[in-house]
Amino acid sequence: xxxxNVVTREGVATLPFVETLHDALSELATRAPDIPEAxxxxxxxxxxxxxxxxAVHGARGDEDVxxxxxxxxxxxxxxxxxDDAPPVDFxxxxxxxxxxxxxxxxxxxxxxxxxxxxxVERRGGNVWRLxxxxx
Numbered sequence: 001x002x003x004x005n006v007v008t009r010e011g012v013a014t015l016p017f018v019e020t021l022h023d024a025l026s027e028l029a030t031r032a033p034d035i036p037e038a039x040x041x042x043x044x045x046x047x048x049x050x051x052x053x054x055a056v057h058g059a060r061g062d063e064d065v066x067x068x069x070x071x072x073x074x075x076x077x078x079x080x081x082x083d084d085a086p087p088v089d090f091x092x093x094x095x096x097x098x099x100x101x102x103x104x105x106x107x108x109x110x111x112x113x114x115x116x117x118x119x120v121e122r123r124g125g126n127v128w129r130l131x132x133x134x135x
Contacts, residue, residue, distance in 0.1 A: 004031050005028070005031050005032045005072055005073045005074060006070060006071070006072045007024045007025075007027045007028045007031070007070075007071045007072075008024075008068070008069065008070045008071070009021060009024050009068075009069045010066070010067070010068045010069070011066075011067060012064045012065065012066060012067070013051070013054045013055045013058055013059075013064070013065040013066065013067035013083055013085070014055055015052070015055050015056075017051075017055065017067065018048060018051045018052050018055050021047060021048060021051055021069060022044075022048070024069065024071055025040070025043075025044045025047065025071065028040075028071045028072075028073055028077075031073070032073035032074075035073055035077065035134065036134060036135065039077060039132055039134050039135070040077070042114040042132060043077040043079070043114070043115075043130070043132040045110060045111070045114055046079075046110065046111040046114050046115050046118070046130050046132070047069070047071065047079045047081075047130060049107035049108070049110050049111045050079075050081055050107070050108075050111050050128050050130065051067065051069065051081060052107060053107050053108065054067055054081065054083050054085060054126075054128075055067075057085075057088075058083055058085030058086070058126075059085070060085065060086055065083055065084060065085045066083065066084045067081060067082070067083045068081070068082045068083075069081050069082075075133070075134065076116070076131050076132060076133045076134060077130075077131070077132045077134065078129070078130065078131050079128070079129070079130040080127065080128065080129055080130075081126075081127070081128040081130075082125060082126070082127050082128075083125045083126050083128075084124065084125035085125055085126060087122035087125075087126060088120060088122070088126050111130065114132065115130045115131060115132050116131050116132055116133045117129065117130070117131035118130055118131075
């Protein structure tokens, strides 16, 4: 994978920071114009859902949660999101969609559904890895 096909962002895990990831995903699409639009759209959905979960649920009282995001395009679309939030209890294989009338709870299930690989490691925070194969 060419280094030109990597986009990074770092900041405090807030909803305004999550909004900047839309621009980062657009930048990735510009750097790798052969990405199928459907793959980019579904990958973007997963990245934004995970980042939003970190911003909304990762807080530890008054302390800010730091979030670093690396997006890349090659044989697949890949994202690594590293936060310093408390460890999450997440099993991607156990994700199911909530009831249609529920107001929340779809983010992780959506991300798991549209990614070929979704994992989280607990190492001084959480390291989320998302992969969507092209095509």
